[in-house]
C-alpha cells in the first residue's frame with residue numbers, strides 16, 4: 174500500500190503528516206521554528222533551519238508510521254504564505270533571513286508606494302493591497318538593504334522564493350526553481366488575470382525578473398527529491414499550495430460559494446468564487462484558490478486579526494482563566510451576553526472596517542459583570558468578526574453561501590461553533606480530520622500521481638465530524654448584531670489625539 178506525505182511548513186512549526194487513501198492520518202511529526210525579532214515589529218526565520226526541520230520531520234514521521242521511504246507515492250508541500258527567501262544561485266545560501274509575512278519592516282516602502290498613488294494599479298493587477306504583509310516589498314527591502322545584494326541581483330545571481338519554492342529547490346538538490354499559482358498570487362508581483370509576473374510592478378519595485386521562479390499549477394510533478402534528501406529514494410514532489418488555499422481544498426470547497434474559516438490565533442476565511450476573479454468593494458483580497466487541470470479557481474479572502482489570541486489574552490494577559498478550554502464552561506454558565514461586548518481591536522480593525530488606529534474596548538459593564546461575561550464576550554467577538562467578513566463576501570459576490578466549513582485549534586470550543594452558527598444563521602460543518610491544510614496538500618499531490626483519480630474520489634473520503642445548526646430566533650440575532658455594530662462604532666469613535 175502507498176501513502177502521501179504532506180509537509181506543512183507553518184509560521185511557528187514544521188509538520189509532516191502521512192495520509193492513506195481514505196484520508197486517515199497514519200502518523201504526524203512536528204518541530205518548532207525559532208522566531209527571530211531583530212527589531213520591534215520585525216519577524217524573521219532562518220531558511221536553513223526551516224529546511225533542516227523539514228528533513229527532520231520527514232524522517233521522524235516515517236519512523237513513527239513504521240514505513241519505508243518507498244511506501245510514499247508523492248510529497249505535497251503547503252506553507253506559510255508570503256514569507257520571503259532570497260538566496261545565491263551559485264551557493265544555494267540565503268543572503269538574508271526569511272522575512273516573515275507578519276514582519277512590518279517594509280511598511281515605510283509601502284507608505285511611499287501608497288503616497289505615490291500606486292494602490293489601485295497594484296490592486297487591479299494582483300488583487301492585493303500595498304502592504305508589508307506581501308512578499309514584493311520584502312524582496313525590494315533585501316535588495317536595498319543587504320550589502321551587495323542589488324548588484325548580484327542585477328547580474329542574475331540571486332533567486333527569490335516563498336517557502337514552497339525554497340523547499341522544492343532544496344529537496345531537488347538545488348535543481349528546480351518553481352512555485353504554484355496560489356503562492357505566486359500572494360507576492361504582490363503576480364498578475365492574477367494575465368497569469369504572469371507583472372513587468373510594470375517589477376519595474377516599480379526594481380526587482381529583476383531573473384530572480385523569480387516559474388509558476389506552475391498546484392498539482393503536478395515539479396521534480397523529484399534527490400535520494401540524498403529522501404532517505405535513498407527519488408520521490409515525486411507533486412502538490413504545492415499556500416496553507417490557507419490548501420485548507421480550502423482540504424475542506425473540499427470545490428464549488429463556487431463554498432467557504433472555509435480557520436479559527437487559530439486569527440481567523441482566515443476563504444470563499445471559492447469560481448473561475449472569475451471578483452474585485453472586492455469591502456477590503457477583501459482577491460486571490461488564486463488553486464490552478465488545477467489547466468483551470469484557475471479564484472477566491473476572496475478576509476482575515477480577523479485577533480481571534481484565538483484574545484483567548485490567550487484572557488489567559489496570559491489579564492490572567493482571568495488558566496486554560497483556553499475554560500472559556501467554554503464560563504460562557505455557557507450565562508443565559509446570554511447580558512449586554513457585554515468586547516471589541517478586540519488590539520491591532521486595529523480589519524475587514525470591512527480597515528481602521529488601524531482603533532484599539533480594543535469593552536462595553537456594557539455593570540457591578541454584576543463577572544469573568545463569565547469576559548469569556549463569553551471574547552468568544553462571541555470571534556464570531557461577530559467572522560460574520561463581518563462573511564457578510565462582506567456575500568455583498569461582493571452576491572453569491573449564496575453554499576457551505577461553511579471550519580477548522581483550526583479553537584473549533585474544539587462547542588459554544589464558539591454553536592454561536593457562530595446562530596449568529597450567521599448558517600449550518601457550520603466541522604470535518605473529522607482537522608488537519609485540513611496538510612490534507613489539502615496531500616490531495617493535490619495525490620491527484621498528480623494518480624493516487625486519487627478525481628475530486629469525486631476525494632469527496633468520497635471527506636468525513637463530517639460535527640454540524641452545528643442555527644437555533645437562535647431572528648429577533649435575538651438581530652438584537653445581538655445591532656449591539657455588536659454599536660460597539661464597533663463606539664470603538665472606532667474612541668481615539669484620543
Ligand SMILES: Nc1ncnc2c1ncn2[C@@H]1O[C@H](COP(=O)(O)OP(=O)(O)O)[C@@H](O)[C@H]1O
Nearest residue numbers: 436437438481482484485497498581582583586
Ligand atoms: N477550547 C478553546 N476555546 C477557545 N479557543 C481556543 C481553545 N483551544 C485553543 N484555542 C485558541 O486557538 C488558538 C490555537 O489554534 P491553532 O489552530 O493551533 O492556531 P495557530 O495555527 O494560529 O497557532 C489559540 O489562540 C488558542 O487561544
Ligand SMILES: O=P(O)(O)OC[C@H](O)CO
Nearest residue numbers: 183184253254274416417
Ligand atoms: O503559518 P500560519 O498557519 O500562521 O499561516 C500563515 C498564513 O499563510 C499567512 O498568510
